[in-house]
Amino acid sequence: MENDAPVGRRERKKTATRTAILEAATSLFLERGFDAVTVREIADKADVTPKTVFAHFPRKEALVFSTENEQQDRLVAAVRDRTPQTTVSEALKAHYLAEITLLQTEPMSRIMALMEDTPSLIEYAERMWLRHEDALIAVLTEEFGLAEPSAEIRFYARFALQIPLMARQDDPESAMEVGFELLDQGWARYGSAHR
Amino acid sequence: MENDAPVGRRERKKTATRTAILEAATSLFLERGFDAVTVREIADKADVTPKTVFAHFPRKEALVFSTENEQQDRLVAAVRDRTPQTTVSEALKAHYLAEITLLQTEPMSRIMALMEDTPSLIEYAERMWLRHEDALIAVLTEEFGLAEPSAEIRFYARFALQIPLMARQDDPESAMEVGFELLDQGWARYGSAHR
DNA sequence: GAGTATAGATACACTCGGTATAGTAAGAGT
DNA sequence: ACTCTTACTATACCGAGTGTATCTATACTC
Numbered sequence: 001m002e003n004d005a006p007v008g009r010r011e012r013k014k015t016a017t018r019t020a021i022l023e024a025a026t027s028l029f030l031e032r033g034f035d036a037v038t039v040r041e042i043a044d045k046a047d048v049t050p051k052t053v054f055a056h057f058p059r060k061e062a063l064v065f066s067t068e069n070e071q072q073d074r075l076v077a078a079v080r081d082r083t084p085q086t087t088v089s090e091a092l093k094a095h096y097l098a099e100i101t102l103l104q105t106e107p108m109s110r111i112m113a114l115m116e117d118t119p120s121l122i123e124y125a126e127r128m129w130l131r132h133e134d135a136l137i138a139v140l141t142e143e144f145g146l147a148e149p150s151a152e153i154r155f156y157a158r159f160a161l162q163i164p165l166m167a168r169q170d171d172p173e174s175a176m177e178v179g180f181e182l183l184d185q186g187w188a189r190y191g192s193a194h195r
Numbered sequence: 196m197e198n199d200a201p202v203g204r205r206e207r208k209k210t211a212t213r214t215a216i217l218e219a220a221t222s223l224f225l226e227r228g229f230d231a232v233t234v235r236e237i238a239d240k241a242d243v244t245p246k247t248v249f250a251h252f253p254r255k256e257a258l259v260f261s262t263e264n265e266q267q268d269r270l271v272a273a274v275r276d277r278t279p280q281t282t283v284s285e286a287l288k289a290h291y292l293a294e295i296t297l298l299q300t301e302p303m304s305r306i307m308a309l310m311e312d313t314p315s316l317i318e319y320a321e322r323m324w325l326r327h328e329d330a331l332i333a334v335l336t337e338e339f340g341l342a343e344p345s346a347e348i349r350f351y352a353r354f355a356l357q358i359p360l361m362a363r364q365d366d367p368e369s370a371m372e373v374g375f376e377l378l379d380q381g382w383a384r385y386g387s388a389h390r
Numbered sequence: 391g392a393g394t395a396t397a398g399a400t401a402c403a404c405t406c407g408g409t410a411t412a413g414t415a416a417g418a419g420t
Numbered sequence: 421a422c423t424c425t426t427a428c429t430a431t432a433c434c435g436a437g438t439g440t441a442t443c444t445a446t447a448c449t450c
Contacts, residue, residue: 123322151370151374152373152382155357155361155373155374156382158357159377162353162357166349166350166353175346178346178347178350179346182347182350183382184381186378186379190351
């Protein structure tokens, strides 16, 4: 979390205001919901100018998802650090399931609850998630010992990132199962019966 | 296009203002670009109130994509009306390629050019395109003689709709080829060599 | 055909996210 | 002590989109 070098006072102050903004925002969001809180209120509570809020976070939605980078790192690590006898799909499936259980614990679960009834947040979260595509393509390319990503890898990454988005319902495990089965074995078996 | 019953004067006037807004918008967009045109300017040129613009179109971006419904109809028809010996994937691939060539002709090509350098438009177009998912799921369910959509169908639809989004580059045909090959035959063949 | 209801449009004020600009003040490097 | 940079402020602003009350031409009804 805060394992960066404790550099100069200036940077310390900067991260201080950043966390102040973040804390003000999350407390207000959890209290009244995302849409009902204005950026100006957040700024007031954090005792900064609205402009400062946007200096630290590109959009209002970004105040909810401040741990995006770590998420990507975990995803990449899940692929790269899998055991040799594990396929990429198996590793991804396991990782997705682990992430889901992670999201069900405090304090993430409250943010997830906030998300459920805020369309703009869902949308933003999905867009952010899909931004990991390039990173996933990069690991896969590396793992497969290629110099350039192949078209197959690109499609695989695109498809694979869709799976957790569809498994956010009641039974994530079996949904995930189906998704990866289709991704690994293909549709032909289902479709061939009906041309 | 305008094959609806020529009903009362009221509805005729309504569609008249709608087309006036649409024409004003497209001409201004093509002339100066999407972002450089304000809704007020469009409203002025169409001689209506800004409020009226939003009464006809939910968002500014919707002014560019006014033929969304027809697009969905064509997609559904491509699946439903395929010849019996054609698989769904084959039908979709052919349809996508046809749509792409359609988009390369006037006046669509100019709208596409407009899109290229307007991120918000690309985003909106993709979101709108993916909204066809439910419709695609519905046809597939029907075509496969099921009462309820299966999880496999849901994933297939999700994946299949991603393919044209990835084939917007230089060589759509071969990209499409790869996408559907992966979707139909699965990743196992590629991945197995590298676990 | 007069009376009434209503849908489409208007006028206008407003909210809110986000930006632009100019300036201040504190910290960092020399 | 000397700048130079940088986080932040103050303030005004922009543009998309909404809320509300109102007007009016059209449609419906008796």
